[in-house]
Amino acid sequence: MCTVCGCGAAAKLPLEAAASAAVDGHSHSPDHHHHHADGGHAGAHRHDHDHDHDHDHDHDHDHHPHAHHAHDGPGTVDIMMAPAAAARRRVRVEQDILAENDRLAAGNRAVFAGLGATALNLMSGPGSGKTTLLVRTIEDLRARVPVCVIEGDQETSFDAERIRATGAAAVQINTGRGCHLDAQMVANALPTLAPPSGAVIFIENVGNLVCPAGFDLGESARVVLLSVTEGDDKPLKYANMFAEADLMLLTKIDLLPFVPFDPERCSAFARRVNPRIEILPLSATSGEGLRQWYDWIERRRTQPRPAAHPGWG
Amino acid sequence: MHELALCQSVVETLRRQAAVHHFARVTNVRLEVGALSCVAPDAIAFCFEAATRGTLAEGARLELLRLPGEAWCLECDASVAVAERHDPCPRCGGYRLRITQGDEMRIKDLDVE
Numbered sequence: 001m002c003t004v005c006g007c008g009a010a011a012k013l014p015l016e017a018a019a020s021a022a023v024d025g026h027s028h029s030p031d032h033h034h035h036h037a038d039g040g041h042a043g044a045h046r047h048d049h050d051h052d053h054d055h056d057h058d059h060d061h062d063h064h065p066h067a068h069h070a071h072d073g074p075g076t077v078d079i080m081m082a083p084a085a086a087a088r089r090r091v092r093v094e095q096d097i098l099a100e101n102d103r104l105a106a107g108n109r110a111v112f113a114g115l116g117a118t119a120l121n122l123m124s125g126p127g128s129g130k131t132t133l134l135v136r137t138i139e140d141l142r143a144r145v146p147v148c149v150i151e152g153d154q155e156t157s158f159d160a161e162r163i164r165a166t167g168a169a170a171v172q173i174n175t176g177r178g179c180h181l182d183a184q185m186v187a188n189a190l191p192t193l194a195p196p197s198g199a200v201i202f203i204e205n206v207g208n209l210v211c212p213a214g215f216d217l218g219e220s221a222r223v224v225l226l227s228v229t230e231g232d233d234k235p236l237k238y239a240n241m242f243a244e245a246d247l248m249l250l251t252k253i254d255l256l257p258f259v260p261f262d263p264e265r266c267s268a269f270a271r272r273v274n275p276r277i278e279i280l281p282l283s284a285t286s287g288e289g290l291r292q293w294y295d296w297i298e299r300r301r302t303q304p305r306p307a308a309h310p311g312w313g
Numbered sequence: 314m315h316e317l318a319l320c321q322s323v324v325e326t327l328r329r330q331a332a333v334h335h336f337a338r339v340t341n342v343r344l345e346v347g348a349l350s351c352v353a354p355d356a357i358a359f360c361f362e363a364a365t366r367g368t369l370a371e372g373a374r375l376e377l378l379r380l381p382g383e384a385w386c387l388e389c390d391a392s393v394a395v396a397e398r399h400d401p402c403p404r405c406g407g408y409r410l411r412i413t414q415g416d417e418m419r420i421k422d423l424d425v426e
Binding site for chain 2: 087093094096097098099100180210269271272
């Protein structure tokens with residue numbers, strides 16, 4: 001279970017561990033965020049060969065006064081020669097925690113590029129109207145663009161069934177206790193989905209404004225949905241999600257007369273955490289703003305970004 | 314966010330490193346965690362214990378090396394300190410900032426035997 005957002009993760013855990021993890025509750029700060037490692041990061045850390053491990057940690061073995069290091073090749077492994085800890089050594093790793101996910105995401109990105117497909121990672125809190133917008137979008141686009149969908153939910157295949165009712169291909173991923181999609185799940189879904197070349201692939205992430213932000217799926221762009229029934233301060237409360245997004249869709253704007261939601265304030269907050277974010281207000285019910293959304297998708301299809309998330313990191 | 318998933322990813326990296334560097338046990342793990350990253354220190358310490366149970370890193374100590382947040386202000390053309398992602402530039406009060414440090418989540422090194 002994800003102890004921060006309380007939404008559960010990691011089906012591979014032993015039951016005992018999962019049970020104890022579930023004890024922890026909801027207590028996270030809103031500043032959750034992750035940038036994927038890129039060349040900039042790697043470079044920043046590559047040269048700090050500080051051999052400080054004789055001094056800066058307090059394991060309960062004694063450091064012999066004559067301890068010294070034998071450097072192994074380019075300095076990836078230092079061997080402590082202290083007799084008291086002959087077998088103990090330090091291994092330099094210098095790797096992003098999510099390096100494996102990022103590697104798989106790069107594989108997905110290559111598959112999408114090979115197909116000339118555009119993958120959009122749709123993220124939001126639960127109930128923002130992702131599936132409703134998708135159904136409407138597919139109905140409006142599928143005559144001229146091949147569209148398919150990867151649906152992520154903790155349980156049920158209701159959403160995939162709603163998508164399939166439009167005639168579009170959809171694969172449902174149930175994450176169980178997992179609170180987000182990761183690159184491996186998307187990689188697993190692709191052979192079943194078999195997207196046609198030139199397709200727009202919508203990846204509907206698990207409804208959650210926290211965890212999905214951290215996981216690159218190999219998408220071409222990230223779209224965050226925020227409905228006007230949710231509150232206009234969400235971009236500051238969940239800054240990491242909005243900091244990573246290419247586009248914010250303000251959904252359900254047909255309800256604006258009935259809710260105290262200030263689109264200008266919300267947009268200003270979103271730009272505060274992400275000066276490059278694009279913002280489109282729309283309603284899947286009234287149809288207002290859908291034209292601009294479809295134009296945005298079309299621009300993504302015809303002008304794909306050259307590199308994966310060049311603004312990251 | 315998803316500290317347990319992160320810790321499982323750490324354990325997976327430890328297994329790979331063990332195969333490459335031929336060690337059987339991990340006694341200490343140092344993570345570099347940026348102040349603007351999505352890692353909540355208490356949560357990751359808790360999850361680390363759960364995720365390492367029954368693995369080569371069972372009982373290992375987890376050290377978190379906190380890196381402060383830094384950003385490049387496009388107005389000031391200068392590097393400035395930021396405590397939160399939505400903080401304004403401390404010099405000009407603007408928000409045209411590009412984060413340059415503080416979002417790290419890296420495994421720095423391991424003590425192994």
